[in-house]
Amino acid sequence: MVLPPFALHRPTTTAQALSLLAEDSVPYSGGTELLLAMRMGLIRPTALVDLKRIPEMQEIRTDRSRLLIGAGVSHDRLATDPLVEQHARLLAAAEREVGNARVRAQGSIGGNICFGEPRSDVATVLIALEAELGLANSAGERSVPAEEFFLGPYWTARDATELLTAISIPLPCAEGVYLKFQTVERPTVAVAAVRRPGGDYRVVVGAVGEVPVWADYPGVGEVDPVDLVGRTSPVSDLTGSERYKRHVTEVYIRRAAELLAESER
Amino acid sequence: MSVERRRVAGQAVQRRDLFEKVTGAATYTVDVTPPGCLHAKVVRSSRAHARILGIETSAALAVPGVIAVVTASDLAALFPRFGHIIPDHAILAMEKVRYYGEPVALVVAENIVAASDGAEAVQVRYEDLPAAMDAEAALAPDAPILHDDDYGASGDESFSEMAATPGLPDHGDSPPRTNVAHTVDLSWGDVDAALAQAHIVVENRVHYPMLYAYAMEPYNAVASFTEDSLHVVSSAQHPFMVRTDLARIFSLPLSRVRVQVPYLGGGYGSKSYTKIEPLAAVGAWVVRQPVKLVLDVEEAIYTTRADSAAITVRSGFDAEGRILARAFDIVLDSGAYADNSPLVLAKAVNRCFGPYRVPNLRVRGRSVYTNTSPASSYRGFGAPQGALAGETNLDRAAAQLGIDPVEIRRRNLVPPGGEILPGKRGIDADLPADLELVAESLQRDARTVPGHGIGVACTASDAGAYPISTAIVRVQTDGSVTVLSGSTEMGQGSRSVLAQLVAEELGVPIEAVDVVQSDTAMSSYERTTGASRTTTLVGLAVQRACADARAKLTEMAAEIEQCPPESLAQGDGVLESADGRKLAFGDIISRWFGGDAGEVTGVGTLRRDGRTQKMPPFWEVGMVGVEVGIDPETGVVRVDQLVTVADVGFAFNPKAVEGQDLGAATQGLGGALFEELVYDGPQLVNPNMVEYRVPRMTDLADKIESIVVERGDGVGPYGAKGGGEGALNPMGAAVANAVAMATGKWPSRLPLTPERVWRLVNDLPEVDAE
Numbered sequence A: 001m002v003l004p005p006f007a008l009h010r011p012t013t014t015a016q017a018l019s020l021l022a023e024d025s026v027p028y029s030g031g032t033e034l035l036l037a038m039r040m041g042l043i044r045p046t047a048l049v050d051l052k053r054i055p056e057m058q059e060i061r062t063d064r065s066r067l068l069i070g071a072g073v074s075h076d077r078l079a080t081d082p083l084v085e086q087h088a089r090l091l092a093a094a095e096r097e098v099g100n101a102r103v104r105a106q107g108s109i110g111g112n113i114c115f116g117e118p119r120s121d122v123a124t125v126l127i128a129l130e131a132e133l134g135l136a137n138s139a140g141e142r143s144v145p146a147e148e149f150f151l152g153p154y155w156t157a158r159d160a161t162e163l164l165t166a167i168s169i170p171l172p173c174a175e176g177v178y179l180k181f182q183t184v185e186r187p188t189v190a191v192a193a194v195r196r197p198g199g200d201y202r203v204v205v206g207a208v209g210e211v212p213v214w215a216d217y218p219g220v221g222e223v224d225p226v227d228l229v230g231r232t233s234p235v236s237d238l239t240g241s242e243r244y245k246r247h248v249t250e251v252y253i254r255r256a257a258e259l260l261a262e263s264e265r
Numbered sequence B: 001m002s003v004e005r006r007r008v009a010g011q012a013v014q015r016r017d018l019f020e021k022v023t024g025a026a027t028y029t030v031d032v033t034p035p036g037c038l039h040a041k042v043v044r045s046s047r048a049h050a051r052i053l054g055i056e057t058s059a060a061l062a063v064p065g066v067i068a069v070v071t072a073s074d075l076a077a078l079f080p081r082f083g084h085i086i087p088d089h090a091i092l093a094m095e096k097v098r099y100y101g102e103p104v105a106l107v108v109a110e111n112i113v114a115a116s117d118g119a120e121a122v123q124v125r126y127e128d129l130p131a132a133m134d135a136e137a138a139l140a141p142d143a144p145i146l147h148d149d150d151y152g153a154s155g156d157e158s159f160s161e162m163a164a165t166p167g168l169p170d171h172g173d174s175p176p177r178t179n180v181a182h183t184v185d186l187s188w189g190d191v192d193a194a195l196a197q198a199h200i201v202v203e204n205r206v207h208y209p210m211l212y213a214y215a216m217e218p219y220n221a222v223a224s225f226t227e228d229s230l231h232v233v234s235s236a237q238h239p240f241m242v243r244t245d246l247a248r249i250f251s252l253p254l255s256r257v258r259v260q261v262p263y264l265g266g267g268y269g270s271k272s273y274t275k276i277e278p279l280a281a282v283g284a285w286v287v288r289q290p291v292k293l294v295l296d297v298e299e300a301i302y303t304t305r306a307d308s309a310a311i312t313v314r315s316g317f318d319a320e321g322r323i324l325a326r327a328f329d330i331v332l333d334s335g336a337y338a339d340n341s342p343l344v345l346a347k348a349v350n351r352c353f354g355p356y357r358v359p360n361l362r363v364r365g366r367s368v369y370t371n372t373s374p375a376s377s378y379r380g381f382g383a384p385q386g387a388l389a390g391e392t393n394l395d396r397a398a399a400q401l402g403i404d405p406v407e408i409r410r411r412n413l414v415p416p417g418g419e420i421l422p423g424k425r426g427i428d429a430d431l432p433a434d435l436e437l438v439a440e441s442l443q444r445d446a447r448t449v450p451g452h453g454i455g456v457a458c459t460a461s462d463a464g465a466y467p468i469s470t471a472i473v474r475v476q477t478d479g480s481v482t483v484l485s486g487s488t489e490m491g492q493g494s495r496s497v498l499a500q501l502v503a504e505e506l507g508v509p510i511e512a513v514d515v516v517q518s519d520t521a522m523s524s525y526e527r528t529t530g531a532s533r534t535t536t537l538v539g540l541a542v543q544r545a546c547a548d549a550r551a552k553l554t555e556m557a558a559e560i561e562q563c564p565p566e567s568l569a570q571g572d573g574v575l576e577s578a579d580g581r582k583l584a585f586g587d588i589i590s591r592w593f594g595g596d597a598g599e600v601t602g603v604g605t606l607r608r609d610g611r612t613q614k615m616p617p618f619w620e621v622g623m624v625g626v627e628v629g630i631d632p633e634t635g636v637v638r639v640d641q642l643v644t645v646a647d648v649g650f651a652f653n654p655k656a657v658e659g660q661d662l663g664a665a666t667q668g669l670g671g672a673l674f675e676e677l678v679y680d681g682p683q684l685v686n687p688n689m690v691e692y693r694v695p696r697m698t699d700l701a702d703k704i705e706s707i708v709v710e711r712g713d714g715v716g717p718y719g720a721k722g723g724g725e726g727a728l729n730p731m732g733a734a735v736a737n738a739v740a741m742a743t744g745k746w747p748s749r750l751p752l753t754p755e756r757v758w759r760l761v762n763d764l765p766e767v768d769a770e
Helices: A014-020 A034-039 A075-080 A082-087 A089-095 A101-106 A109-115 A121-128 A225-231 A242-264 B018-023 B112-121 B135-139 B157-162 B191-197 B239-250 B277-287 B297-301 B341-351 B383-401 B405-410 B431-445 B494-506 B534-561 B585-593 B654-674 B731-743 B754-761
Strands: A007-009 A025-028 A047-050 A060-063 A066-070 A132-137 A140-145 A150-152 A163-170 A175-181 A189-195 A201-206 A213-217 B038-044 B050-056 B066-071 B103-109 B123-128 B180-188 B200-208 B220-226 B229-234 B257-260 B291-294 B308-317 B323-335 B361-369 B452-463 B469-475 B481-485 B513-517 B574-576 B582-584 B600-606 B618-630 B637-647 B703-709
Touching: A014 A047, A014 A132, A014 A163, A025 A109, A060 A082, A066 A082, A075 A082, A075 A089, A075 A101, A075 A109, A082 A089, A089 A121, A089 A175, A089 A189, A109 A121, A109 A163, A121 A175, A121 A189, A121 A201, A175 A242, A189 A242, A201 A225, A201 A242, A213 A225, A225 A242, A242 B754, B038 B112, B038 B277, B050 B103, B066 B112, B066 B277, B103 B112, B103 B277, B135 B308, B135 B323, B135 B361, B157 B341, B180 B341, B191 B308, B191 B323, B200 B383, B220 B277, B229 B239, B229 B277, B239 B257, B239 B277, B277 B291, B308 B383, B323 B341, B323 B383, B341 B361, B341 B383, B341 B452, B383 B405, B383 B452, B383 B731, B405 B431, B405 B452, B431 B452, B431 B618, B431 B637, B431 B703, B452 B731, B469 B494, B469 B534, B469 B585, B481 B494, B481 B534, B494 B513, B494 B534, B534 B574, B534 B585, B534 B600, B574 B585, B582 B585, B585 B600, B618 B731, B637 B654, B637 B731, B654 B703, B654 B731, B731 B754
Parallel strands: A007 A047, A025 A047, B038 B291, B229 B257, B323 B361, B481 B513, B637 B703
Antiparallel strands: A060 A066, A066 A163, A132 A140, A132 A163, A175 A189, A189 A201, A201 A213, B038 B103, B050 B123, B066 B103, B180 B361, B200 B308, B220 B229, B220 B291, B308 B323, B452 B618, B469 B481, B469 B600, B574 B582, B618 B637
16 A cells, blocks of 8 residues: 655654654654554554654663663664673674564664564563663653563553653673574564573563563573463464464473573583 | 587676666666556455445545546446456456455546545445355355356467367356366376276375465556557566457557556566556546556455466376376366466466376366456466476375385486477477486485485476567667567566577677567567567577578678679678678668668568477476475474576576576475465455565575586577476475475475474374364
């Protein structure tokens, strides 16, 4: 379908952007999800609020014990940025394999998260890294843990008048592996298995269900793939039946845990 | 046999369209917008099978910018259908719709946004009819009937000559009507007697998936009427075939219909014959202004797809693995309209049993109407479907007999010159030698570890379609040459090949040759661009046009030099007089006409006579081998090796041949491992490029070897014959055979997705019981 007409706002400060947001006046950065949805007639906003000219939305920096990533930063930059590579290697690794080259060049981390796509690579990793998501509106700011942000398919804790401004990752960052089974544009199942700074382990299973699920374990040997699969809610689609998805999820949890254990030897 | 090395032909010259395409300067149909052009959007059926009770257009006409809403009722003065074999295809649905996505109305507006808004505002009232969503349902005794009319269908001479037996639409005069659009049967010998005496009889049934050719450019057309002439710019492979359909629709003389084709963004058969040109044309006819129609990928998928197939094969073998008899039953799911499926069926029938000595044969083929997107030509033309049945059947026999898969083929392949179809042209290739090349390459790098398997498969396609070609070469006063051909440059590189041929024949620099193609008003006639024919058949016509130009130049030189024509010797871009003077072509023209002007026009024609009397014009070889590795836990199939043989007789441009060969193999890999259009209810689940998975660079084999074989055994210039489809045809079968070797289980359905392979390995049913 053809892109329907819309107004385009180009604010240069977060405050300006916030004053422009409304139910049918939506944030726009890379447009890799938004413009497709508009072309398909799924949404028809009257205005797009372009965030690309707001400098702080493009920042990557460390502040005391946190890595701060502006919501407008592209996947490509996250995949190659030295600060991210130094402090959050798992995120950099996952970002290198998001979508395809065009999506990585164009798409932003904030857009990825806020779209609420159940098969988001980024969501799985951010829960593993215990990221906090900074939300702002004209009334003020709040911070939501990544664990509590994803409420359902294409449904997040962000209110329509809110803007995701930054992603904040506590340092030192959890380290581990991100492994995904992917046959089409997006993963069928994604597993992030990490050793947390406190010494215990977290396994997050994304993409296969409506929202990511996770469990924490005192030792990597105690990861229980069968139990974790039981917490997911796979739905049959072209990439596999429910039965097959449960099976490969179990395989990938086990493989991720084994890889993590190996990396620690 | 080897081929002679030449000055230009046979060299890896740079493609003529390289910079234009890489820089984006190349013109495609979507780039063409004539002055005053309006834009159209198609209103499509939301039902698989339904009676149209009414079409409410007033809301659409009220949308600002909307000029007209065209429906079937506006076409009463026209011939409202198209279809070159069975003219069953309604331009706009009449009385009922037969598939989800079928054009019901065309909204014409000042801009595309208005057209889209207008299309959404058109209200169509339907009365649902029972639908037949697959061939099995369509063949059931109480199936809903899609077509109540036989449309006066008749295969013309060319059609019956391309089929081994002249099958005709199977409607007859007597009710009850069925959903069988077309039948083709082929047989010789006594199959039942031979099977009764066979050492073993091997039977299996396979399913080949519904595919989309995914040309990067979807279907586009721009139509305009001036005075009483129709001008259409379109993404068509066969502009002259489209012209015929358009002339019938508007009752126009052929000379008053101009179909012009700029560059094509890929065709793969999916752009052969008429597609959306009638839609754009009736829009322009109603509003009397130019109308442009641009489809997106989803609309393109609902315009044409490839025939899916269910095939049962039974073969009898002696104890040494020699084929005694083969019997095939082929059912193609051809969708709502016949389009070119009758010919796809005929080719599937001719090609399913393979390039082997088959003393007794019986093939029954049916092309079946279903309430799905209409199927038509697709690269390989019935061969990939048939080969999946025939070639996996051969491997099953080899396994039962304890014979190596390569060896069983060795024992059955026809020798050079041997007949595959009785009375037709013998095979113009050395298939046993080609097979050894594949086997050697595979064995050299084979890994004999668990989870790995090797598969080979062979095909030979009766290719080239029907030999009707013309060409014109115009030699200019500066010695440069303009070549006119009705063939289409669709990415395969024909523009470069034809330039090479002319440069070679006339002895002029390739830079001095320009090739003008695919315009029914401005280029010469060409029947089709398909069936891998251009280099071979257009090549012959061009070669004859060059000879004609040389003959005319010789006559002219003899006149101005006042010498006998025989005394003039032929040289590169020149004629040489008896006293050793070189007479340049351009100078001969200038002197003969006087006034430093004029040109010489050489004409070449090709028809069914002489060397192209016997059908098919040539055989196209498909000979591939793959090695796969399988992850038993996930069922993922990884291709380690891909070996193909491009047996093209003479490689005009070896780089282009390799590119075509690898492209064909990769497209075949798509159908083998990834691609399948899936219907769930009336509509497709995956009519888009995110969920319809085509091969990617990362899917390519670690080792790829494309072996270009030149034995000069083709009918074309310098011994050339067609390529570009061959490697696709056996790919599905080769991959299935490799997976069978790796897993010890026989797959019967493509694509071999991870889940299918996992289920195969674990003896699970194809789908779980509810």
